[in-house]
Amino acid sequence: MSSSPGAPIIQLQGLRKIYRVGKVDVEALRGVNLDVPAGEFLAVVGPSGSGKSTLFHIVGGLTPPTAGSVRVGGHDVAAMSDADRTKLRKSSVSFVFQKFNLLPTLTARDNILLAQHLAGKNHQGDARFQQVLELLGIAHRLDHKPAALSGGEQQRVAIARAIVNQPAILLADEPTGNLDSQNSGAVLEILRDLNERLGQTILMITHNPDAAAYGHRVVHMRDGLIVGS
Ligand SMILES: Nc1ncnc2c1ncn2[C@@H]1O[C@H](COP(=O)(O)OP(=O)(O)O)[C@@H](O)[C@H]1O
Ligand SMILES: [Mg+2]
16 A cells, blocks of 8 residues: 555544444444554554444454544545445554454464465465564474464464455554463564564554553553543
8 A cells, every 4th residue: 555655554533433222322433533653563552342343443444433523545545435434444454453363263374364364375384474473482382373373373373364465554452451471462562563573553452551661652542532642
């Protein structure tokens, strides 16, 4: 994805999101402004219900905002055709979640290759695939199915799956939420490596101050607003 030099890779202005639940409106975002430069590792913290996941879903094109503008890579997401939005979802933005969401019947290798296949690629032997596996330290675990892997290993496979297609932006929503402290540390080190070595732009939601400290910058959310950074 192209963007003009120096322009933020994500620009959010006046972002609002209202969910209608029965007859009740839930204001999940109440006017969020945020610029994220390319190459940043940004941590997003805030209490449960403050709108963090909603913010990520909008940036990733999974859900539309009620109002406000979202620019990713210089492109106005609302103005995109459905086809371009699908392309954005598939190739420019990738997610990692608290739950690893690996397909249980596939090996680690096939979970990663499926992501390439869905993006119309097949690069099992290519340099990127190898580089990702080495960075994540999972090359020796590829023939195992998720149930035979530790939580930390499963999350590393999920990260490999997320970045193998070289997304411009990695969105990690509580990626260490299901991990013990040792595995959390390993996953956070990997995210830092991806950021430093590959220049991967990363936005990470976390409840854990130690995890947030891995970010270059921390933004705090409360009641649908960014309240400080
Ligand atoms: N799909 C949805 N439908 C209705 N309400 C939702 C939905 N997703 C989130 N919400 C509500 O929006 C608010 C923000 O939620 P969320 O973005 O998940 O916050 P966080 O990730 O910070 O916990 C909460 O009040 C939540 O209940
Ligand atoms: Mg959440």
